[in-house]
Amino acid sequence: MNEVSRRGFLGAVSALMMLPAVSAAPHTESGKRYAMLIDVDKCFGCMACVVACAAENNVPLGSFRTWIEQLVKPDGTRIFVPKQCNHCEDPPCVPPCPTGATYKTADGLVLVNDELCIGCGACVKSCPYGARYSNPVKGVADKCTFCDHRLAAGLLPACVEACPTGARVFGPLHEDNELSKIVRSRPVQVLKPHTGAEPQIYYISLPDEVNR
């Protein structure tokens, strides 16, 4: 009887512990390692990717899941550098999250579970790239998801599809595709390599001046 009571008590405690539990994010994992390549030489700053992303993902005014920086060299040459979440291999934004709302999927995407996010901003502060922001509408941290809802439907991220020059190339690494071929055959750079975050957005012709 005593044993049963103890078990009953533990069961009740477990049930109480489960009360605040929330469901996991809807992301389905493919077992691939997604990455993106951005050819800076091909970007002419049309902002089609910025607009497509904002429209696709309901990005609030003033915040950006992707944006374009413009570098003006002393000779007047303009260089456009698109930026976004780097879906790092060792993402600095994941450890600080107090509730584990920010997480990394097996296919390399760094996502936010809105149900668990309390909006403390720790991840926003810990991203070296400024790729995260506090979504004032949802009250949670927000960022690029590589359009995971589109990936699940077999589509490309909105920014990739919208780019008129094909400056953005997306796909799984280590497979026989355009992205892997370029990453293997051409010199590529990443943003802020000194952070040790191992970003998964690769660049071609990235100017050194951008890397601050």
Place this chain on the structure above:
Amino acid sequence: MLEYYFPNEAAEPLLWHPVLFAYTLLVSGADLLILAALAYLSGSLRKVIPLMTMLGIGFFAVVLVGPLADLKSPHKAPLIFTHPHLAPTAANPGISLTAFQATAWLIALILSIIFALLTFSYYSHQASLTSVGLRKSLYQAFSLGVTSAEKYGAVEKVAKAVAVLMLPFLTLWGVYPATLFIMQTWNPAWRSWALLPVTYFADTFVVATALFMLVYFLWRYGSLERDVVTPVLKIHAAGSLSVAALTGLQMAMWWTWSPATAEMVEPLIPLMYVVIGLLLLSFFLSLVAIRYPATIPAVSLVAMAGTFTNKWNIIVNAQLISKTGLAFFEPELGGGWLLETAAPIALGVAVFVLLSILFPLEVRESGK
């Protein structure tokens, strides 16, 4: 040269509002409890233990209310306790300092309350003898069955063990915000502020002792006891001098590191000079107050002005430096920020007042 620059931080440069500043002041409750525990363990400064314990618990108990206003979904705050990120997994590598500290807060607060109940157990028994109604029931419960000086002797040993257990958790809290800034953010000023944790630790001692002296002065006005005031003033003087020296040393480090670092932290330098000036003044005033205790309020107020300035510079101004280190944003403070900041401190004061009604603020040796 960069143009068309659309970083997210431009939309909301001040993500953590000045309420965090109140939060870090409440952390001084942890330092008051450290001082109380050390006094109890060493057997010195016993007279200050009750006041320090009550003031410490009052502030430390409400410490987590501080950052609540900074949460974008405050109704989900309990998830920090029910869904803490304390163990690394494949999906959630690393450990969240915030979750770790929230757990440490719970443990430290429970230990602090046990420590207070143990040290006040015999007093509570005696108080129960002369009380009536609800107060009598409360004191009977607080006495923990300690009804004689002999029993209190045994309880003291347990209280000492609890005091030892409290120390590591409270020390972690003493350096927590600084540790978070330096380890789990990518703010260029915070990450290059190598002396931030030790400065923060010393700084919270300055606030804790300044607060203690002010409350003690107001409470015992006209009958200040030198054997209470002098040691606290000495701790305060040492803390003030340490923070001033560490602030100056950090400035020197930045200047010698690289021209880029020196340029990046330029907006922080003017207030750092103010901090050094105010804390040096507090140091000298402390020495004066040892001889003339009537000047204690001046010591406390100058020290608090210095630490307020320091925290404003560390929390607000440093946040306004962009992640590239190339820009310094303008602060955009909401209308209610002052009230929002004052509220958690007012709550801490309220808890302290409530505790001071129930428990004595002066020592009763062996329960007398």
